[in-house]
Amino acid sequence: MSVLRIALAQFNPTVGAVHANAERMVHLIERARANLRAHAIIFPELALCGYPPEDLLLNHGFRREISKALRWLQPHARSIDVIVGCPVYTDDKLFNAAVVLRDGMQLAVYYKQELPNYGVFDEKRYFQAGTDPCVIDVCGVPCGITICEDVWVPPPVKKAADAGAHVIFNLNASPYHMKKAAQREHIVAERASDSGVPIVYVNQVGGQDELVFDGGSFVVDAQGEVIQRMQYFHEELALCTMDFDTQTVHPRAVAMAPHLHIEAEVYGALVLATRDYIIKNGFKGAVLGLSGGIDSALTLAIAVDAIGAANVETVMMPSRYTAQMSLDDAAEIARNLAVNYRTISIEPLFEAFLTSLAAEFAGLPPDTTEENLQARCRGVLLMAISNKTGKLVLTTGNKSEVAVGYSTLYGDMAGGFDVLKDVPKTLVYQLSEFRNRMGVPIPRRIIERAPSAELAPNQTDQDSLPPYPMLDAILELYVEQDWGVEDIVAAGYDESIVRRIVRMVDRNEYKRRQAPPGVRITPRAFGKDRRYPITSGFAR
Numbered sequence: 001m002s003v004l005r006i007a008l009a010q011f012n013p014t015v016g017a018v019h020a021n022a023e024r025m026v027h028l029i030e031r032a033r034a035n036l037r038a039h040a041i042i043f044p045e046l047a048l049c050g051y052p053p054e055d056l057l058l059n060h061g062f063r064r065e066i067s068k069a070l071r072w073l074q075p076h077a078r079s080i081d082v083i084v085g086c087p088v089y090t091d092d093k094l095f096n097a098a099v100v101l102r103d104g105m106q107l108a109v110y111y112k113q114e115l116p117n118y119g120v121f122d123e124k125r126y127f128q129a130g131t132d133p134c135v136i137d138v139c140g141v142p143c144g145i146t147i148c149e150d151v152w153v154p155p156p157v158k159k160a161a162d163a164g165a166h167v168i169f170n171l172n173a174s175p176y177h178m179k180k181a182a183q184r185e186h187i188v189a190e191r192a193s194d195s196g197v198p199i200v201y202v203n204q205v206g207g208q209d210e211l212v213f214d215g216g217s218f219v220v221d222a223q224g225e226v227i228q229r230m231q232y233f234h235e236e237l238a239l240c241t242m243d244f245d246t247q248t249v250h251p252r253a254v255a256m257a258p259h260l261h262i263e264a265e266v267y268g269a270l271v272l273a274t275r276d277y278i279i280k281n282g283f284k285g286a287v288l289g290l291s292g293g294i295d296s297a298l299t300l301a302i303a304v305d306a307i308g309a310a311n312v313e314t315v316m317m318p319s320r321y322t323a324q325m326s327l328d329d330a331a332e333i334a335r336n337l338a339v340n341y342r343t344i345s346i347e348p349l350f351e352a353f354l355t356s357l358a359a360e361f362a363g364l365p366p367d368t369t370e371e372n373l374q375a376r377c378r379g380v381l382l383m384a385i386s387n388k389t390g391k392l393v394l395t396t397g398n399k400s401e402v403a404v405g406y407s408t409l410y411g412d413m414a415g416g417f418d419v420l421k422d423v424p425k426t427l428v429y430q431l432s433e434f435r436n437r438m439g440v441p442i443p444r445r446i447i448e449r450a451p452s453a454e455l456a457p458n459q460t461d462q463d464s465l466p467p468y469p470m471l472d473a474i475l476e477l478y479v480e481q482d483w484g485v486e487d488i489v490a491a492g493y494d495e496s497i498v499r500r501i502v503r504m505v506d507r508n509e510y511k512r513r514q515a516p517p518g519v520r521i522t523p524r525a526f527g528k529d530r531r532y533p534i535t536s537g538f539a540r
Contacts, residue, residue, distance in 0.1 A: 004141050004242040004249070006169075007032035007041040010215045012206030012235050014280050015050030016062070022048060022069040025084065026076050028237055033080040036239045039139050040081035042169050044204035045112075045148050046096065048073075048086035051173030051204055052211070057126045063089050070099060070106075077101035081138055083145065085171045087127075096127045098145050098171050100136055110134035112147040113156045120175060120211060120520070120528040121149075133159040141244050144168045144197075151191050151199065161195040167242065167249045168197055173204040176214040176269050177523045178262060185218060185226055193224030198242070198251050205235055207276030210520045210527055212269045219251050227253040232260055233268040263434035266427065266521050267302070270419055273519040274394075275306035277417050284390035285311035289378055289412075290334060290341070292316070292326030295396040297333050297442045298428055299419045301435045303394055309338045313391060316343045317378045319350060329446050336440045346377040353377070375411025383414055392416045395516055400425040400468060402515065402526060403475050404501060405508025413515050421518020422525040424475065425468040466497055474501050480524035509534045 009028045013021045025043060032038040045051055048069055049062075056062045066087055073082065081102050088097035088109060096112040111130025115123040133156070134145045144165030150156035151170050160168055168191075174184060184201070192199045198221050205215035219228040219240050228251065230236045243250045260268065278286060286303045290296050303312045316330045327343070334341035353373050354361075361369075386393045393415035397407045399422050407413050420428060432442050465471055474493055477483040478501070485502055489495045512526050513534060524530050 002140065002244055004139050004167075004244055005036065005038045006138075006200060006240045006242065007036050007038035008200065008202045008217050008219075008230065008236075008238045008240055009041055009043045009047075010203060010205050010217045010230050010234075010236045010238070011044055011047050012213075012276070013044075013047050013050035013204070015053055015208055016056055018049050018062070018065045018069045019072075021050065022073055025073065025082075029076050029080060029082055031237055032239075033078075036237070038080060038239060040083060040143075042083045042171060042200065042202045043085055044202055045085040045098075045171045045173040046087065047171075047173075047204065048084055050208065051213075052121075052208070053087070057087055057094060063087075074101050074106065075104045077104060081107070081136070083169060083171070085147065085173075093128045094126055095130060096123060096147060097130075098134070098147055098169075100134075100145070108134055108136050108145075110145040110147070112150060113159075114149040114153055116149045119523070133163040133165070135160060135163045135165045141242070141249060142166050146170045148172045148174060151188055151201070154191065154194060157191045157195050157197075157199070161197050166197055166244065166247075167251075168192075168195070168199045170199055170201045172202060172217075173213060175211040176265075176521065177525075178266060178521055181214065181216045181232070181259060181265070184216075185220070188218075189220050189224035189226065192220045192222060196222050198222050198249055200240055200251075205233065205272075207273035207280070207519070209277070210517045210525065212273035212276075212519055212521075214265070214269060214272075216257070218256075221251055222248070226256070227251055229256040231257045232265065233272045263430055266423070267431055267434055269521050270302050270423070270431075270519050271306045274302055274417065274419050277517075278307055278392055281392070283392040283416075285313065285392070286394050287313040287315065287382060287385050287389065287391040288394040288396060288415075289382055290314045290316045290330040291396075292323075292329040292446065294428055294432055294442070294446050295398055295420060296330075297446050298432050298435065299394055299396045300333060300337060300339065301432075301442060302419050304337045304339060311391075312337075313340045313385070313389070314342075315382065315385065316341070317346045317381060318343065319346050319374050319377075321374075325445065325449070329443050332443050333446065336443070344381055346374060346381070349377040349380070350374055372408045372411055375408035376414075379408075379411045379414030386416070394419055396420060397515075398423050398425050398428050399522075399526075400465075400471055400475060402512060402518075403479055403508075404465065404471070404504040405511050406465060407511065407515075409511055409514060413511070415516050418516045418518035421515070422521045423519075424472040426472045466501070470497070471501065474498060475505070478502055478505060479526075479530060480522060506532070506536070 032041040100108040144160030204213040217230040395415035395418040398420040
């Protein structure tokens with residue numbers, strides 16, 4: 001038998017940084033050639049420009065940059081085949097493509113056949129679909145090329161196998177959501193066993209706005225067994241070694257990175273997405289308001305794990321309603337995590353607002369208006385610190401709060417990135433316990449005390465909301481699974497509570513449109529996934 005060595009480049013590109021991505025590719029090509037003695041290296045889908053490039057694809061300057069970078073890469077494809085994902089423009093058509101470079105020239109181009117147009121994907125907005133398989137000879141082995149969605153349905157893999165491919169290379173930019181990794185491996189294993197050929201699955205890693213890509217690249221043999229898996233949430237260059245004869249290809253099994261438990265994978269996704277958002281956008285660090293509550297405590301822990309304690313600033317902004325335990329707990333977690341911590345009272349600002357509005361509010365009883373003023377005082381202070389220091393304001397609202405509008409526009413929603421935006425409150429507690437098992441703890445009292453916005457005397461979240469386990473269960477059915485009110489009630493929930501929650505979700509769409517982006521970790525996040533009209537007469 002002969003040996004085929006394929007390098008898998010689990011790569012973290014920056015969207016739009018075409019030349020910088022190409023330069024980093026060259027370093028990986030050189031390592032694959034010199035250190036791994038690879039015959040070919042496979043990069044992820046659209047790795048040259050990053051995924052998703054969205055309307056950058058329509059920009060004429062971007063098109064020129066892609067062409068220039070591809071030409072620049074060609075001379076580096078010496079003694080190794082380079083398979084790179086990139087957009088390819090042909091006259092008036094645009095394709096999501098894989099370009100094969102060999103001996104300083106362009107050997108072949110494959111056009112993606114299946115264009116996803118659901119959830120976070122809108123590829124039909126930009127790309128034309130290809131129709132033909134692409135099979136190249138690498139060291140005597142016929143290798144088929146497919147891209148991402150092509151392996152989720154049978155035809156593209158079957159076409160490649162029918163065209164003579166003995167192994168399939170699949171380039172991916174598959175974004176993370178909970179339990180996605182196992183789903184991918186199951187689908188690809190089916191495709192490999194159905195076609196009778198091994199499949200090499202190379203995935204992007206890194207954060208891009210709301211999306212985070214988890215890597216976890218893997219290889220399945222012709223029987224559908226996963227025999228190689230790379231790390232999750234880390235860049236990596238790995239070698240897949242295959243034995244082959246004239247008829248069959250046998251990838252060698254190697255030690256595999258383990259699947260992660262749910263808390264570990266979600267936490268890893270939040271850390272990576274936060275790090276990349278801050279670094280790729282050029283911020284000098286992060287700043288957030290510490291309240292002594294669990295959401296800000298978990299957000300702080302994630303920020304520290306993402307960019308280091310020295311780059312994170314925290315501010316406690318007490319009002320007349322802030323409990324002493326909140327002050328104590330905020331100070332304790334700041335000490336535990338060794339971050340810069342200060343206290344700035346909002347009382348002078350709050351009093352100034354009340355004085356300025358006294359005539360306007362005359363004769364009207366206090367209500368949520370005064371509560372929201374406190375949150376807006378805090379938002380102004382944090383944004384001022386951000387402007388002065390160049391640090392990004394991290395907001396701390398979780399998915400449960402974002403869903404029902406339990407937040408204040410231009411107050412606690414003021415900021416640049418919401419780390420927990422897609423994390424339900426019940427999962428916030430699970431992640432906090434997970435983080436405590438990792439090391440420096442979030443104080444027990446923060447985890448165990450009743451959550452409160454502390455904008456009114458003796459206030460708790462449950463004054464306004466159902467218990468979080470019930471709220472999150474109903475929200476999952478309505479937001480993530482699109483159940484109607486009648487369906488949710490039939491599942492055993494009180495109709496009056498269900499209708500109240502659904503009304504809160506619907507009427508707060510306008511708030512969510514003005515919220516900062518946040519990490520997507522569920523299959524149905526607000527924003528790219530769930531797109532509801534603000535103005536709607538649909539009766540529930």
